[in-house]
Amino acid sequence: MLALRSSSRSVVRATSRLQPVFARGLATASDPYDVVVIGGGPGGYVAAIKAAQVGLKTACIEKRGSLGGTCLNVGCIPSKAMLNNSRIFHQTLHDTKARGIDGHR
Template sequence: MLALRSSSRSLIRATNRLNPVFARGLATAQDPYDVVVIGGGPGGYVAAIKAAQLGLKTVCIEKRGSLGGTCLNVGCIPSKAMLNNSHIYHQTLHDVKARGIDGHG
């Protein structure tokens, strides 16, 4: 979810008419952030990084302790890494055994 203050939205709409490629609103002393991203899942943290790369003062609000969501931290990606590592371990044990090395210690 992306939240912009109303003055930024107005400025972005006006700037988009002038330059459709790149537009941004600027933070003021009253509003310290240009962009507030709510949720640090796979879409949220990427959106926050991109906004910061574009020069916007950005904050990403996440209720859990880490960004990236379930897939990045405990789901798909760690599971695939574990499967790949176990495959490499299995291959190593059997390949070294064929070369006369005892890989079981």
């Protein structure tokens, strides 16, 4: 289980760039939090980021080793599905041509 934490001290630092700085690390059960988000999918990690941006001490708990959920990391987002289909099509053309079948016109 992956638990990411951010403290209100390190979440947003006022700089000339106005970009937030996030601290990552493993959370412990004894750490007090204002918000705990269960699930690091598309909704969960955005909720955790928003909570941290407003200064709440936030933890995002995710069972996988990466945030983003199934759609982002596996491929239900249409662009990833299209990339996979394109790769399969290209590989099929290559394999059939190597076997003497010309399927490309």
